[in-house]
Amino acid sequence: MTDSASIERDLAFSIQAARDAGARLAGLRQSGRWEDETLGDVGDQAADGFLRGLLEGRYPEDGVLSEETVDSPERLERERVWIVDPLDGTKEYRQLREDWAVHVALTIGGRCALGAVALPARDTVVWGVALPGQERGGIEGAGALETGAGEGPAEGPRIIVSRSHTPPWVERFAEILGASELIPCGSAGYKACELLLGRADIYVHKIGLKEWDTCAPETVARSLGWSVSRLGGAEHRYNQRDPHNHELVICRPALTGRVVAGLAEAGARDD
Numbered sequence: 001m002t003d004s005a006s007i008e009r010d011l012a013f014s015i016q017a018a019r020d021a022g023a024r025l026a027g028l029r030q031s032g033r034w035e036d037e038t039l040g041d042v043g044d045q046a047a048d049g050f051l052r053g054l055l056e057g058r059y060p061e062d063g064v065l066s067e068e069t070v071d072s073p074e075r076l077e078r079e080r081v082w083i084v085d086p087l088d089g090t091k092e093y094r095q096l097r098e099d100w101a102v103h104v105a106l107t108i109g110g111r112c113a114l115g116a117v118a119l120p121a122r123d124t125v126v127w128g129v130a131l132p133g134q135e136r137g138g139i140e141g142a143g144a145l146e147t148g149a150g151e152g153p154a155e156g157p158r159i160i161v162s163r164s165h166t167p168p169w170v171e172r173f174a175e176i177l178g179a180s181e182l183i184p185c186g187s188a189g190y191k192a193c194e195l196l197l198g199r200a201d202i203y204v205h206k207i208g209l210k211e212w213d214t215c216a217p218e219t220v221a222r223s224l225g226w227s228v229s230r231l232g233g234a235e236h237r238y239n240q241r242d243p244h245n246h247e248l249v250i251c252r253p254a255l256t257g258r259v260v261a262g263l264a265e266a267g268a269r270d271d
Contacts, residue, residue, distance in 0.1 A: 065211060170182075
């Protein structure tokens, strides 16, 4: 169902689930009982178990795709599928950084419907509805959201990049776009939220992502009028048999043409 009442219920669920999972992760980290890789493993499994329990109890007829649970082909037969990343940015989480997130998103017919990205270290949840004609987004916590309108700073766009791995094409791309700043951080969800919170204008990633990395961030970005696509401009489809979703571009719509052309010129689309 996609009536307004069910959308509101599903949205409220996604926001609360992401917030509660994030609070549990923060509590585990603050306890001091674990550190390094063990802390990351404990966090991954604890958040996954929590979210799977909520989903199976509340939506037993829906499919689920989660990073930390063995995949099942049964989800391919479902119209409604929840795609979650219980702990996006495990490395950052176990290193006691703030740039990690929790993703909870609902897809309908393989397309983004609604979802939430929690930023527990900031006590913030960014949420959105991306259904055609019903787009809207919001924030619970500190900060104000920014739509994709405009082109960004006059001195040049700010580009989000990985803090641990920046391939050569990224610097070429930044030069082609006349970027004013490269902003390194971890977690796909955290990176996307840097755009939505007005701190950057472009986020581009080529390889290493899966559907749980991109679905909730894409949903929220779309809900606020940001452009989301693959490197060549094509749209994503979700709940696919192969969950790899390597290519991700989030940018202001006014920059889309320049971004796609710049990626090609920089060699990002060469395999």
